[in-house]
Amino acid sequence: MTDYGLFLFVMGLLALGFRRPFLWVLAYCYVDIVAPQQVSWHLLASIPLSLIVFAAAFGGWLLVDDKQGSRFTYRQALLCLLLVYCGYTTLVADFPEEAATKWSWVWKALVFAIFLPLTLRTRLRIEAVTLVMVLSAAAIIISGGIKTALGGGGYGSLALLVDNNTGLYEGSTLAMVAVAIIPLIVWLARHGTIFPKHWTVTLFALALAFACLMIPVGTEARTGLLCLGVLAVLALRTARRRFLYVMLGALALLAAIPFLPKSYTDRMNTIESHQSDESASTRLAVWAWTWDYVGEHPLGGGFDAYRGNKIRYQRKVTEVSGSAAEIESSYVEDAGRAYHSGYFEMLGEQGWPGLILWLWLQASGLWQMERIRWRWKHRTGPGEQWQAPLANALQLAHVIYLVGALFIGIAYQPFILMLIGVQCGLWSYLKRIDAPAPDRRIDRARRPAMVAAAPERAAEA
């Protein structure tokens, strides 16, 4: 039943693409996020779905779509450079086979992020891609949120639609994305035109935001809690009644604590006592190893270079017997531990050139969204209300990602690369519509030529 439903849905979406090829771009976003070929094991799993939708999206744009208004921005150039550099490090990787496996999905995500902004030529397209990203992630989040509310959570044990720890189906990554899309949900509910403002839309948005809040609880991902905290503080910047917001937030938090499962509060307490926590100690040891590694290999070791690490770290365990507490410390040896941080992942795999490119890409996104916010926030005309809030939502989502990436190896997360694509699209779209009128632009372009031509004419005379 699920198989047939998903199959019909995907086929319907592809069929609608024949009327409007942009729908194929949306179909790719959906397939990349939900991975319906993994949810359904029969019909969709038997065809190379991802390849088909990418070919349709790119072919549709190349052959049918109007290119007027498509611009190539410098952040897309940064993505191109990163793509080429990753390709190079894959060729000279420490672990060629494993590197080739990771390259096989990273290049697609990068290429799509470079391609997506070229298609985002209208306001509606920017809204549509945001909506599809949110609703696709919602398919995973709603089911996870309900299961958590019914008591089905636990670290690494929350059963999501697909049980394979890839993409958004990995607990910590999903927790980060769930928090990151909350600002986008709010924007869609307030400024959406596909589903315009209506009480049903507000109700759905509220329920979805609540499900998003449930995900960090259900997956017991500590990074998720950190992301939530950061979002709560950042939201203060645009909150109109700040005092009320802080009071309500504190009240909601106090009300929520008794309902949190004990396993959750126990796990969150390990944030403080990280010395006894193996996961935290391993991270510190791996990061130290990466720092040393990149000293010897400044150009990086290619994808999955962490497989070469051998780490030794101290672990302290407090044993309480009666009123006395005894701290025992022991050394643990480990090998081939993953980076557990997007920043160190980038540094170890792509070296300094890769990390600099990547950081530039991230920082320029935050900067561009801030500029849009400043440029549009005081405008009051019709059709001028949605720009600043969208830039703000995209910026918040980006900050949440950067916080999440501190502790999760998500340097090439396709969902976030898509988000970067939307940022590039919004930037280039607003730059275009906000430019001086074309006749004035032409005048300005012609003027130097005319000035240059004048002496020649004088000489002829």
Place this chain on the structure above:
Amino acid sequence: MVDLFALALTHGLLALAAWRLVQRADLDRDPGGEDEDRPRFRKPAPRD
């Protein structure tokens, strides 16, 4: 059951969104043409 509900709800909304999108002319071209100074939309965006 929960999975089925989440899939049905989100896919239903995605399908409705796709259906609404194919019927809107401003998907491919902003109203008023590409060379306009400012975006003008059929429905003005709701004010905050």
